[in-house]
Amino acid sequence: MDVEETKASHLSVVLDLSPAHWELSARDQPHNTHPLSLASFLSQLLAFLNAHIACRDENTLAVFGAFPKKSVMLYSSTEPPTNWVSSDTTGNAYPPFNAVDSTVVQRISAELERLESPEGEEVPPSALVGALTKALCYVNRISLPPNPNSKAQANGFHPGVLPDPRILILSVSPDLSTSYIPIMNSIFSAQKLKATIDVCQVYGHNSVFLQQAAHLTGGSYILLERRDALLQYLMMSFLPPPSIRKTLSVPTQDQVDFRAACFCHKKIVDIGFVCSVCLSIYCTPLPVCTTCRTKFPMKTLTRLKAAQPLLLGVAGGVMTNGGNKGTTTNGGR
Ligand SMILES: [Zn+2]
Ligand SMILES: [Zn+2]
Structure with a gap:
């Protein structure tokens, strides 16, 4: 493998954190043979995020959360949080891993606690498009030419050198037909930024719009069938950057729903x-x-x-x- 194929890579992860759908995903039902709770999902996801950072010292990472009616940036390695509380009790954790794990988990629990759940009212859908848009803005920002006044660049990060920025969407909600136009616009922005969008539909049925997002940006789309093997899917399909995937056999879509x-x-x-x-x-x-x-x-x-x-x-x-x-x-x- 030549040097070209092992350049540093940037990964932005968009997490669908709709509490209602995660509750359904964790329930043991006849059609849900492999229940997956949010806690178990997060522990597998963190292992995947750590693997991405471990692959190369220059690799960068950003994590975005889509909550009902709200999207937030949970973590970014170019602007690491300064006030995180370590969740490590043994003192053996590698600090960069510990910073990601503790920050992501603490911020997700803080946001979920803040959500008010009015009785009987329908829970608003998660702001997946909002989180995706933030991820695109972030990719755009780190791809800009060097600027001496930039905070991110002061942190030792040199933009403009990132090849193949990619976005991984982990969704649990069904398609929201009102978000068709914003998703299409996001796809066009991603194409312009040369950012690949990977999608893993962790719970529920195939997502028509996200399938199109992956297809049109050259990413992989996976509907998770064996949900007890989430980490394996993540590592095998989404860890290698798109440039390396050409030499691997990554799952592709046989059929894309273009509706x-x-x-x-x-x-x-x-x-x-x-x-x-x-x-x-x-x-x-x-x-x-x-x-x-x-x-x-x-x-x-x-x-x-x-x-x-x-x-x-x-x-x-x-x-x-x-x-x-x-x-x-x-x-x-
Ligand atoms: Zn109509
Ligand atoms: Zn017209």
């Missing part, structure tokens, strides 16, 4: 109708595009409405406004 959510109802659609001007997606043909206000001729609408049942299983429809040429959605798989 999109309509802009009108934020519903995941099998067949979508795309505005030929602004590419907004709708679940039904509309006379006026609600995004760009383009009017479509009645003739087109009647034709599309008549063809709607026939479009099942084909690609999708385009609402064309006369001369403009349109594109089709990737409605089917």
Whole structure:
């Protein structure tokens, strides 16, 4: 392996910390043959984070937490916390590992304790997109050219030298269709930053949007089936940086669910109708595009409405406004 492939790497981890879904994940149910509690998840995750730091002295790490309605940065190795309390009672722990472990665990418990749980009210979904956006901003910041006034750079960290920054999303919540547009925008930002997004769906069913995020940024997507082997999945699939994965056999997706959510109802659609001007997606043909206000001729609408049942299983429809040429959605798989 040449030197090029063993450059320092940056890892930003986004943790979905929805208490409701972690409770379901820990429950022993018929469809949940390998219950996984948040505590057990965290201990395996910390071993993985320590392994990432141990791989190379120059490796950097940031951890973001998505709580209901709130996202926070839990740890960053470029700005290490100064006031952390060691959880080590033996005095044998390696200080950099201990700093990550203690800070992440203490901050997560502090945030979870702060959450108020109103009786009978529906728990708001976790702010996964918020945490992902923060991770992208962080990657952007550390990739900037050297700046003598920067606090992160004063800490001995030299930005602009990081190859292959990557983000690992560990999700337990189902897709939130309202977050389709922000997730797509995050994917475009990640592509521009050349950041890979890896996804591990730790609990529940496949996530349509996160599958697309991994696929479009060249990352790996894994739906965790054997949840008693979490650490093994993390180490084997997500520890090697993307440049090394070419020489390894990392699990890939055979099939990616490319469905999109309509802009009108934020519903995941099998067949979508795309505005030929602004590419907004709708679940039904509309006379006026609600995004760009383009009017479509009645003739087109009647034709599309008549063809709607026939479009099942084909690609999708385009609402064309006369001369403009349109594109089709990737409605089917
Ligand atoms: Zn709709
Ligand atoms: Zn439009």
